[in-house]
Amino acid sequence: MKRFATFWWDFVVGDDWRVAAGIVVAIGLTALLATTSIPAWWLLPLAVAAVLWTSLKRAAG
Amino acid sequence: MLSAFLASAVEMVEALTIVLAMGVTRGWRAALAGAGAATLALAAIVAVLGPALTVIPIEALRLVVGALLLVFGLQWLRKAILRASGWRALRDEDAVYARRAAEARGAQHELRAGLDWYGFTISFKGVLLEGLEVAFIVLTFGSTQGSIPLAAAGAAAAVVLVVVAGIVVHGPLSRVPENALAFAVGVMLTTFGTFWGAEGAGVDWPGDDASLPGVLGFVLLVSLTFVTALRRRRRLAPA
Numbered sequence: 694m695k696r697f698a699t700f701w702w703d704f705v706v707g708d709d710w711r712v713a714a715g716i717v718v719a720i721g722l723t724a725l726l727a728t729t730s731i732p733a734w735w736l737l738p739l740a741v742a743a744v745l746w747t748s749l750k751r752a753a754g
Numbered sequence: 755m756l757s758a759f760l761a762s763a764v765e766m767v768e769a770l771t772i773v774l775a776m777g778v779t780r781g782w783r784a785a786l787a788g789a790g791a792a793t794l795a796l797a798a799i800v801a802v803l804g805p806a807l808t809v810i811p812i813e814a815l816r817l818v819v820g821a822l823l824l825v826f827g828l829q830w831l832r833k834a835i836l837r838a839s840g841w842r843a844l845r846d847e848d849a850v851y852a853r854r855a856a857e858a859r860g861a862q863h864e865l866r867a868g869l870d871w872y873g874f875t876i877s878f879k880g881v882l883l884e885g886l887e888v889a890f891i892v893l894t895f896g897s898t899q900g901s902i903p904l905a906a907a908g909a910a911a912a913v914v915l916v917v918v919a920g921i922v923v924h925g926p927l928s929r930v931p932e933n934a935l936a937f938a939v940g941v942m943l944t945t946f947g948t949f950w951g952a953e954g955a956g957v958d959w960p961g962d963d964a965s966l967p968g969v970l971g972f973v974l975l976v977s978l979t980f981v982t983a984l985r986r987r988r989r990l991a992p993a
Contacts, residue, residue, distance in 0.1 A: 704886065704887075705822070705825065705826075706825070707825070707829035707832075708829070708832070708833075709832070712825065712828050712829070712832070713825045716821060716824045716825050716828070716951075717821065720817070720820075720821055720824075720951050720952075720954075720955050721955075723951075723952055723955040723956075723957060724955035724956055727955055727956035727957050728956065732958075732960075733952070733955075733956070733957045734952060734957045734958065734959050734960060734965070736952075737948050737951060737952040737955070737957070738948055738969060738972050738973070741824065741828070741944060741948055741973070742972075742976045744828065745828055745831065745832065745835075745944075745976070745977075745980065746980060748828070748832055749832060749835060749836065749980055749984060752832070752836055752841060752842075753836070753839075753841045753984055753987055753988070754991070
């Protein structure tokens with residue numbers, strides 16, 4: 694059971710769980726912004742770039 | 755279809771290395787039976803889950819699929835950028851083949867159902883695990899674009915191409931630019947994940963689908979910039 698859970702965790706989340714967490718937060722914030730009158734399309738691409746760079750910097754010491 | 759084709763090509767090059775190592779060291783019957791059984795299992799996964807996904811409302815599907823594609827795409831992209839910038843070693847199919855073959859030579863012979871069990875299970879697991887990501891990409895792209903068979907055809911075409919190349923080369927495909935392919939897959943998955951994830955969250959893209967090339971260009975530019983920045987960081991890092 695533990696191996697099964699570990700496999701799916703590795704499969705979906707991968708090496709850096711913070712990337713998955715960052716994406717969930719970014720989509721949540723995008724959904725919140727989309728309910729206002731402010732255009733929300735720019736938020737997710739910028740958040741994706743920020744999440745990726747943060748993870749890369751961590752991996753590159 | 756292109757995303758499924760490229761992702762399938764990368765994963766199948768890796769699966770081919772495992773099947774080749776098993777075929778040469780443990781016999782082709784068990785290696786091919788394992789690879790065949792895994793291919794059937796993957797086809798069954800797509801056939802069962804495909805129709806199930808079509809009953810989910812498109813907005814909810816795009817949100818979930820977009821989020822999953824983003825997480826997946828960033829895994830591919832992160833690995834490809836680290837490899838391209840020298841922070842992670844490039845995958846060496848020849849070395850993987852040599853290691854797998856050495857392990858296989860040392861493993862015990864055990865016959866089950868008339869097959870060498872080690873050769874069968876390692877081939878089966880190799881193809882199934884490498885193919886699972888492809889099945890996921892086929893299902894997510896296919897369901898959101900309304901054509902799972904087309905995405906599956908793209909993945910199948912790559913399998914045929916890699917198998918034919920393997921037969922021609924008669925060895926692991928070490929000269930395939932795996933990291934460049936993985937980089938392209940990462941860029942595409944991240945692009946579509948961003949686009950669908952935002953749409954699912956209620957965003958109206960300027961110009962609707964016409965903004966997709968803009969997102970692609972942004973993800974590509976950001977990724978190449980990160981490769982350059984990390985290369986510079988690598989050069990400046992103390993040895």
